[in-house]
């Protein structure tokens with residue numbers, strides 16, 4: 332099917348270069364398949380097509396790629412922000428085409444530079460980056476351009492009745508970014524050493540308003556998903572104000588930190604400006620582990636921020652984590668109790684438990700000793716292995732591996748019920764198939780906090 336759809340699209344547009352965006356691991360197979368079909372078409376038709384790959388998966392998971400066979404499917408692999416690297420490749424291709432069609436001309440174009448681009452040269456992976464090439468500043472980038480997309484062909488997926496999952500997949504949202512990177516960039520499990528998190532650069536409000544208006548005109552739709560790592564409160568405040576002043580009626584949602592700057596007044600303003608949902612990481616609702624994570628949050632403060640949103644009918648979804656290095660069963664159970672109370676007090680509507688992973692680019696992955704864990708060697712992928720991102724680790728304080736899995740199952744079982752408004756009175760131990768300690772959290776902690 333990919334072959335058929337791609338060949339059809341290829342025949343219509345007859346490209347010299349194709350760009351393959353791989354945001355997630357799940358997109359890799361399709362991209363490689365397209366790269367292969369493209370090579371076959373080039374051979375059969377005796378034409379040359381350059382295949383360029385980039386995207387979030389590449390930026391996070393292929394930084395230590397050692398398997399050269401990837402270049403059987405693509406010609407260039409670009410890392411981090413793709414605008415300038417791609418522009419340089421396009422300039423290079425344009426020069427080649429010009430040189431081919433004007434073989435008699437004496438003028439030959441100057442060689443173009445490269446920026447964070449890998450290629451295969453003489454059986455080796457060559458990493459190219461010219462010293463004088465720089466990224467385009469985020470503030471000067473144009474907004475997204477949706478022209479040419481057959482929007483009516485998008486399929487609505489109803490994977491789960493959970494309203495948050497419906498927000499993700501039940502309809503198409505116009506995607507936009509308010510700021511490059513994260514203004515906090517300190518969480519120890521996060522890829523803060525990488526450009527997409529570590530380089531914070533907000534857009535200007537007038538620029539965003541213009542982009543929103545352009546996108547509405549292009550798509551005829553007014554639903555926006557701001558796909559920021561953590562949308563900055565000051566920018567959301569001025570954007571909301573401006574949307575209201577200019578009477579621009581849109582519906583929007585995005586990801587943020589439950590930062591104390593999100594006051595009840597700001598939550599009200601955002602709701603008035605069309606905000607319908609916010610997502611954010613609460614991670615582990617345990618003060619000690621939150622400190623280790625360096626989230627810059629306190630549970631009480633996060634609860635007040637969440638409540639400010641739900642009080643204005645803004646849907647709140649929280650990301651939760653378990654299995655952080657040195658996290659005890661007691662802390663996990665206490666975390667679940669806080670989550671239970673947050674549901675009871677209507678501070679959030681849905682949540683998801685992620686099991687902690689040590690990634691190669693996070694502070695934990697970069698300095699495991701500091702967090703009391705060991706990352707067994709080899710730290711680099713052995714020759715022939717594909718790439719290194721999620722690094723297996725040993726936590727000497729943790730119980731057996733299977734124990735975490737059983738804890739995870741119990742946590743998910745409890746959460747599933749809470750999201751359906753059920754099981755709030757069920758003793759926590761009943762969600763688990765293993766023995767767990769009693770919670771030490773006071774039963775009215777969140778209620779008192781909110782008061």
Ligand code: SF4
Nearest residue numbers: 513516517518521560
């Ligand atoms: S986890 Fe979120 S808030 Fe923390 S550094 Fe990463 S992007 Fe920022």
